[in-house]
Amino acid sequence: MKIDVVLGLQWGDEGKGKVVDVLAETYSVIARFQGGPNAGHSIHFDGKKFVLRSVPSGVFRKGTINLVGNGVVLDPLTFKEECESIKAAGIPLEERLFIGKKAHLILPTHRIIDAAQEAAKGKSKIGSTLKGIGPTYTDKISRCGLRVGDILSPNFMERFHALKEKHIAYLKQFDFEYDAEAGEAAWLEATEYLKNFNIVDEEYFANECLDNNKKILAEGAQGSLLDIDYGSYPFVTSSNTICAGACTGLGVAPRRIDKVYGIFKAYCTRVGSGPFPTELNDSFGEELRNRGYEFGSVTGRPRRTGWLDLVALKYSIMLNGVTDLIMMKADVMDTFDTIKVATSYIVDGEPCNVFPFETQAKIEPVYKEFKGWKKPICDVRSESEFPYEFRVFIKFLEDELKVPISIVSVGPDRDQTIIREN
Ligand code: GDP
Numbered sequence: 083m084k085i086d087v088v089l090g091l092q093w094g095d096e097g098k099g100k101v102v103d104v105l106a107e108t109y110s111v112i113a114r115f116q117g118g119p120n121a122g123h124s125i126h127f128d129g130k131k132f133v134l135r136s137v138p139s140g141v142f143r144k145g146t147i148n149l150v151g152n153g154v155v156l157d158p159l160t161f162k163e164e165c166e167s168i169k170a171a172g173i174p175l176e177e178r179l180f181i182g183k184k185a186h187l188i189l190p191t192h193r194i195i196d197a198a199q200e201a202a203k204g205k206s207k208i209g210s211t212l213k214g215i216g217p218t219y220t221d222k223i224s225r226c227g228l229r230v231g232d233i234l235s236p237n238f239m240e241r242f243h244a245l246k247e248k249h250i251a252y253l254k255q256f257d258f259e260y261d262a263e264a265g266e267a268a269w270l271e272a273t274e275y276l277k278n279f280n281i282v283d284e285e286y287f288a289n290e291c292l293d294n295n296k297k298i299l300a301e302g303a304q305g306s307l308l309d310i311d312y313g314s315y316p317f318v319t320s321s322n323t324i325c326a327g328a329c330t331g332l333g334v335a336p337r338r339i340d341k342v343y344g345i346f347k348a349y350c351t352r353v354g355s356g357p358f359p360t361e362l363n364d365s366f367g368e369e370l371r372n373r374g375y376e377f378g379s380v381t382g383r384p385r386r387t388g389w390l391d392l393v394a395l396k397y398s399i400m401l402n403g404v405t406d407l408i409m410m411k412a413d414v415m416d417t418f419d420t421i422k423v424a425t426s427y428i429v430d431g432e433p434c435n436v437f438p439f440e441t442q443a444k445i446e447p448v449y450k451e452f453k454g455w456k457k458p459i460c461d462v463r464s465e466s467e468f469p470y471e472f473r474v475f476i477k478f479l480e481d482e483l484k485v486p487i488s489i490v491s492v493g494p495d496r497d498q499t500i501i502r503e504n
């Protein structure tokens with residue numbers, strides 16, 4: 083059996099949670115492969131809303147196995163709170179959730195370092211979610227991190243204190259006030275809570291599932307333009323958010339991967355700093371933010387908004403080998419007379435069709451304009467009901483991107499999803 087991957091093609095918040103929850107019905111296993119509680123994946127069904135951070139978005143589907151892979155960084159405390167709220171909704175989480183031993187632990191001091199480093203950056207802040215993501219991945223790469231499997235070891239406390247002391251020594255260089263003990267007891271208690279779940283060797287677990295004919299859906303976090311290698315560095319997150327991350331983050335070989343579902347919004351958003359060529363700082367931008375309710379699911383920060391950017395989207399499609407596109411939130415533009423799409427850039431006066439290396443480059447988008455459909459599409463349930471102008475928009479995107487748009491989402495609910503026939 084093969085593994086399919088769902089990931090975001092922009093700067094995150096494309097609607098991955100919704101799509102994974104919809105698709106999960108047809109998979110045995112849903113697996114997160116990178117990121118951590120910087121993610122906020124919203125799921126709406128039966129009039130309820132959940133925002134998941136580290137728990138895979140398949141947990142609301144009966145009979146699914148949900149795996150937290152080694153590529154994820156896990157904060158036991160946030161994880162415990164998240165699990166408790168899911169369990170309060172009557173979900174038998176202990177049956178459905180499996181945690182990889184090799185996932186790295188976010189310590190309270192990782193979060194402090196994140197805050198101290200951001201504060202020290204002054205005006206060049208990345209706009210981190212301050213969940214300790216960067217410092218935890220730094221320790222992983224520096225080969226001094228602690229992993230989920232370590233909580234089962236008799237010398238865990240000793241190793242925890244050694245790492246904490248190392249962090250305190252590092253923090254001496256910052257003019258930053260903190261309380262290293264705050265939250266430590268609750269964090270340690272939460273590591274005990276983790277033991278209620280199945281803690282597994284994720285690479286064997288994932289491969290055995292595939293060998294036993296169980297289909298896996300790998301769930302990405304963040305988006306390709308926030309990838310540590312290919313995003314607009316340094317305004318990125320600290321993991322490989324692209325498809326290749328699913329292999330290293332779950333222990334599955336590249337040849338096991340089948341479909342790659344690339345999700346994009348019919349416009350763009352970005353939280354935090356960094357280049358955003360099609361950003362709108364006008365009434366259209368404001369309307370996209372208000373109608374799309376573009377406020378961070380985790381931090382509540384207003385998201386920056388702008389037109390769809392095909393140069394960036396083609397770049398992400400290339401990096402991920404996308405086989406199927408999923409377009410989200412076109413309903414947000416239902417009232418617009420005109421919709422714009424950037425088809426190329428002018429950089430320093432020269433035409434440009436590549437995602438620029440230099441984050442300081444002055445990028446001027448070249449737009450193509452479309453007539454708005456000016457009808458609500460949130461109640462549309464089949465492709466035959468799409469307004470004419472909306473079909474023209476979709477056809478143009480498919481011709482440009484050379485990948486079919488297999489799913490169109492017209493609202494946050496599970497039911498507001500159109501699976502296209504072709
Ligand atoms: P994720 O991080 O990629 O899972 O996305 P988020 O959950 O952070 O942000 C997407 C937001 O858009 C959430 O509030 C979703 O409920 C909402 N959403 C998802 N799909 C649609 C859609 O097609 N239309 C509208 N209007 N909202 C959507």
Ligand code: IMO
Nearest residue numbers: 094095120121122209210211303304319353354
């Ligand atoms: P989901 O999975 C949108 C952004 C932050 C910041 C940068 C680095 O919900 O799409 P970090 O906390 O990782 O050090 O922040 O990345 N960022 C996200 N933006 N959606 C996310 O996740 C994000 N996770 C991180 O705003 O600019």
Ligand code: MG
Nearest residue numbers: 095122123379
């Ligand atoms: Mg999100």
